[in-house]
Amino acid sequence: MFSKRSIRKDFLIQLLIASVSLIVIFSSVLYFFIKQSIYEEKYQELILYAENISNNLEVITNNEESILGLDIQIVHLSKAEREMSMYEKTYDSHTLITLVYPFDFSEHSYLKITKEISKTKRILDKILNYIITINIVGFIFVIIYAVALSKMLIYPVKILNSKLSDMNEHLIHPIKVESLPSEFEPLGETINHLITRIENFVKYQKELFIGTAHELKTPLAVIKLKNQVTLIKKRSPEEYIDALNVTNKTIDEMNIIVSNILNIGRQEGAQLEKPVVVDVIAFLEEKANNFKLLAENESKHLYMKFEPSGFMANLQLSLLNQIIQNFLQNALKFTGKKGSVTLQSSQDDFGLLIEVIDEGCGIDESQDLFAPFKRQGNKSGVGLGLFLAKSAADALGAKIEIKNRLDGVEGTVASLQLNSKLSCTLLRK
Template structure:
């Protein structure tokens, strides 16, 4: 039922031990308080008898004695060969009966003392019954604590077992998000995290299938071209120049295949980058450095790159290589599809989610109904493999960031590529 690392077992032991200790301490304090209160009352009673007799008053003072007050009470005068004897009180047992005795100075000149004895057997029996009752109550309380601890521990681990059962029944074909509203409030963050992970796994499985199919298709076409070109070349003898032209076509096709393979290898490298240890960095500083690099590239192509970064500093804990990959892809695509003498804008701003990074171009726009982040998905008439946005989406998922690409809505043709970094692990730097 339990293991050495069982949290439930540890919780049960600690709760039972703490509750049993609390019950024992409380019962002990209660019993000693009752015992002390009763005996202090008996001591004070005998002391009052002695004071009344010493003052030549009625033994019971001004109170009218009841018959029960005479029971078990014995008063006598004794003579001792000592002087200045303090008040002494002690218990004795005789014939299974318990007596409480008080020695009180009466006449020190005659060395006489009052010896007042009161039978307290009934009181002792009462205290013994109280002790037995407390013992029975302690045992019953301890058993109730065990039952309560078992029930409470079972209730606490029930959400974990429920989550475990739901996750164990999932596979790559049947993955459903967990209903967070059905979980206890304390487990809601765990449910949200699991749903985020499930979503990432769903996207991963979906895109991996498309990646394998797309890779096979992309590599099959150039291989077929190479084979067909070689077959045509081998049909009859040709001049050296024709053989050279055929080899050039073959080499060009091989270069295209190498470019595809290189991009596929970048996917593996990015998965490795996702395992890198996150660093605390200034995102605005990284954006500024990346913008400076692409500003020169834009000028060489006859285009302009505008930069508007706010706030002045924004610290975040993330994998720098993944952030660089996303921003680089955004800027490369923006410059590639933006015509000459047009401009690209890199800007950032703070919102409720965190830091919003946007790259705005003046290109041909996109078809928003298509899945732009699918592998080998191409837009426009520019060359490319179609893996850039797929890698950017994977990197954004690893950063727990939101990524999107939409057409501009300000009346100008072009797109807006945005990355929204989560603010949970970030903070704004002061202006100074």
């Protein structure tokens, strides 16, 4: 039923041991309390009898008398003892308790009062049997309860296990977090986050490989064709220099492609970096100040509007830097001279929304701009910037989006929404 490494088995064993220990301790304390109470009552009765007999000497003779079921004797001890003593003795299924009570210290005489408590003893034995029976029944109920409880507690784990075991790279469905207990919601959200990353990886890996081969094959074909044309006939040194310059330019373009592909590998390593607590607003202000100089150099304007004043988040700073830097570079690249770019932030129920608004040419929203080697507009570029930004956002558990402006001005809005729950976000007052 259970494997050697079963969590449910360990839980059942620990619960049963704790329950049995609690039942045994409670039952033992209860039984000894009842027994002590009954014996204390009998002890007080014998003392009361002894005091009454001491005050009524005429009922006592030197012979053994029987009063109220009591066996009373006057005994003489060699040494006077001023303290009472009581003891219990059992013979032939009869249980007797005896009280030795000081009677006359001058004659060293004592009252020895004996009373049979066999019925009381049998009642105590019945009580003990009842307690043992109740303990056995209770232990059975504890076993049933423990099995049911462990099954109920392990049920969400089984749901997650069945969901994940039936998945493959072509059939992946997010887990319905709302159907899980609240204690398992963070686990479900983390799994859904990983599923999203797997889906994106599966979605883009084929395009990445094909696009990489195509992007590298085209400049290689240009280099080869140029060399073949150059070698057809003898040319002047200037023509050879022109051919080499074209070749070098093509090689530079290939190096840019290779560098961007290497950035994908570097980003995978950045995703494994230990998150640090940073003030996202302060980071945005620093990036904006750096790009403001670049914008002014290109006769463009960069505006900033940040709310709240501080937003502390636990994340990989290099991934956030890659996203914001890509947004600002694209915004400045597609915005014409005298145009403006705005970097702003605001807070909502989801977390922190970061937006870069430009005055560029807009985008075709029907295309997936986050796919590798997708280009927009007439500007040069490899087409991996947004792909890397999307991958970084997925690693941060954030939402990324690019859409056209809706305020009547031509341009785009690139947004990044940090999830305060996944990013362990803290607000700074």
